[in-house]
Amino acid sequence: MGRRSFTEKHSASNPFFGFLGPTKDAKTVSALQGHLVAMSGEFVGTFRFLFLAYCGHSMVVDQSPVNQAGPNGTNSATSVVHIAMSYGFAVLVTIWTMYRISGGLFNPAVTLGLIVTGNIPLVRGLLLWPVQILASMVAAGVVSAIIPGNIRTVQTTLTPTMSVAQGVFLEMFLTAIFIMNILMLAAEKSKDTFIAPIGIGLTLFICEIAGVFYTGASLNPARSFGPCVAGRNFQHYHWIYWIGPLLGAIVAAGYYHFVKFFNYEDANPGQDSSGGDLSGS
Template sequence: MPRKPQFLSSSIFDNIGADIQAALLEFVGTTCFLTLAYGGVQAVASESVIGANSTAVRLLYISFCFGFSLLVSAWLFFRVTGGLFNPDVSLALLLTGIIGPVRFVLYCIAQLTGGIAAAGLILALTPGPLQSNTFLQNGVNKAQGVFIEAFITAVLCMAVLMLAAEKHGATPFAPVGIGLTVFACHLFAVYYTGAGMNTARSFGPAAVTGFPYKSQWIYWVGPGIGSTFAAVFYGVLKHLRYWKLNPGQDTIDARESPREPLINTVVRTRSLSTVSSRGANRSGNAGPKVGRVDGVAEKGESSTKRGSNDSPV
């Protein structure tokens, strides 16, 4: 029997059993994702001590670590829990009504504790101090930090909403697009703020190392603003029925492909000529008569003249 929508449930705790199970698995997924990502940061930081790489190479390496760790982990858990691994993504889904308040709270707890567990694992398994803390680079003020974090989190949440929450032909490959989104956001922000874009990602190392930076609040406020903005923007797109603005983008029907470019251009030109000739006829001037071009019907000609198996390609 299909699950009853949250707003029709007699109680928000109707699905508490499933919510708890999903949260436990979300903890496992978050731990997996962040252990891989923190481990990559730890490795590149250890190499940099002996001068094995440049700053640009380190930043690129860290971006790859987070983007591809999320891609792999999200794909593993995509059909299990949704593969969120991020309280700010959970907030965006709550605000858009995709998950209920109970699952949201349980997911946030699971994700934050998963961040702590991942940081603890890397601290225990690798030599040297933990290198995964996020902080503002010198020259970046607090307002800039908040808005950088808000921007990259909004982009991530929009990727989740448009690629995973929205159902279409590419939905099974949503983890790829989301992972690449994290990679791109890190390329921009990892130097300036550490590219938190995930409160659990910033909270885990901070909790394990005793909160060494006073800027921890930035990684709560900034992503929270970003996820809220993404939810509002997604709501606007749904209200505008965005799928009608550029229809047919998810079809795999070859008949929906454009005509051969030259023919398509001639047909459009002829259509414009038809409009011009009609205007001329209204003025008493005879205009040219427009027919068919290379066997392709003019725009407006009845489609019933074309056979049912004919392709417009």
């Protein structure tokens, strides 16, 4: 059969042009290597998601004074929709690209939800947390450096009429809705799992519409933390963007455990079928 030619061995279709040897066999990859690859994917994915979202958010705020026509200098309804689109579609396209590498979490609250439900190991989750937070800081720093405007404009803040307690609970409920959808669309495998990124992106979009005006709709501690670091400015209530989403993850995980314990598939059978007789006769 002969040896492969130099051109075949060092083709551009081979990783690193084949100069580092053949592609690693899955059976020879250690757990540490797997964690490192997942961490790299989570860093790149979180950076991509938040870089796109922060840029889009900044554009909405800076584009025109008309976009800031809400009461007390808050975002108008039009601005809220555009900001929601920035985050919803940014997470959609990024998850669709990166989920095969790291799972496409990009969010410490989502990571907690998947740990509590047993969908990712504790060790993997603990390794991904600091990576997500670091990526958010880098994304905010890069956006701050390469586009005009103040990165503080993308920070999550309470509208003047919202109390801190209200902010905690709104963040909690919105995050619970978001993570429950992730659990049922992506963690629970079904025939429509391959289009889960669309459902997840649309879920974040509608949650952003519901919350941007009131709390900034963080739903993600990393999303809120990065701009505070880059802008050197932390609101005295910044903690709500950690406690609220993390509580939301626990709420979503609790209901997920409930429906799993009682075999939710039997409550409404046939929903994942390809058709046929579902009457049971």
